[in-house]
Amino acid sequence: MRKYASGALGDQPIPFNDADRVIAIGSDGMMNAVRLARHSVLKPYLKPEHLALGSTNSPMQCMMKQTCAQCLQLHKDPVTGKETVVFCFNQDQELDQVDFACLRQRLRQNGVQEKIAALWLDRSLRRVGVR
Numbered sequence: 001m002r003k004y005a006s007g008a009l010g011d012q013p014i015p016f017n018d019a020d021r022v023i024a025i026g027s028d029g030m031m032n033a034v035r036l037a038r039h040s041v042l043k044p045y046l047k048p049e050h051l052a053l054g055s056t057n058s059p060m061q062c063m064m065k066q067t068c069a070q071c072l073q074l075h076k077d078p079v080t081g082k083e084t085v086v087f088c089f090n091q092d093q094e095l096d097q098v099d100f101a102c103l104r105q106r107l108r109q110n111g112v113q114e115k116i117a118a119l120w121l122d123r124s125l126r127r128v129g130v131r
Contacts, residue, residue, distance in 0.1 A: 005045035022052040035095040052095040074102040
């Protein structure tokens with residue numbers, strides 16, 4: 001992003017500094033890196049009033065229903081420091097409010113079930129001759 005913004009990659013069909021929004025979709029580590037870069041190496045290229053969102057992945061069990069609470073996410077207001085907790089009803093959350101340590105822990109909570117499901121799927125596909 002920095003190389004594109006600085007012009008190091010050549011002409012910019014879409015000028016970087018025309019962007020009003022940054023939307024980061026990927027791992028929690030990548031989204032956190034984008035959050036940090038906006039305040040450092042990308043700062044000279046971004047509009048001061050731009051909006052930055054991150055798509056915080058949520059478990060599919062209750063997506064949008066706010067029932068199982070597996071998707072609870074801690075937010076910290078960067079100005080006041082006030083902490084709030086939100087459900088996954090809105091996966092696109094302001095990058096500067098997301099507590100990325102909390103997000104990483106939340107995303108890891110289903111790790112064992114996801115590995116077991118992948119092993120079971122692989123075993124089943126092998127039994128029917130697809131793999």
